[in-house]
Amino acid sequence: MPTSDRPRVGHLQEQPSLLHHLLATKCEEADAAEAVLLEALRLAGIVLPSVGVDRAAGRRSGFYLVDLGSARPDVVAQLAAVIRLGVEARSAKPVGATA
Template identity: 50%
Template sequence: MVTAQQKPGTSDVTAAVETLREALTAAGIVLPSLGVDEASPSLNLITLGRVRADVALRLADIIRRGCS
């Protein structure tokens, strides 16, 4: 599992994708395009992809509740 203490660029990008996918699934959110961005492997980028407006609003609500 990826922890908040890890420095940017040092995490296993595949594990990060799976951890995020699990958290989103638990919240009832699916990002169909979620995956590893293969274009720049040294940057460990993750593609979140496009989502419908209702999914973006639900995600924003969950994040806000988690931050309060």
């Protein structure tokens, strides 16, 4: 993560504070989650062009969220189909099927 993207909590401290360390860790977790999602989407042949970590909100609130952005309806339908296949594979029966 570039130095400019890391949360800044006070410029006068020589060593980062516990809060700074916690925020940096949360930001790194969001970056990792974003990377995992983008790789899964790539494997499925799906592109969500607006995916990204909301760093500004994270610095304000301490909650670094992965913003999925906007997508065309056909891309959303494709994503839903891939999720459904994954759910069916986990449960070993079609979603919505009765016992």
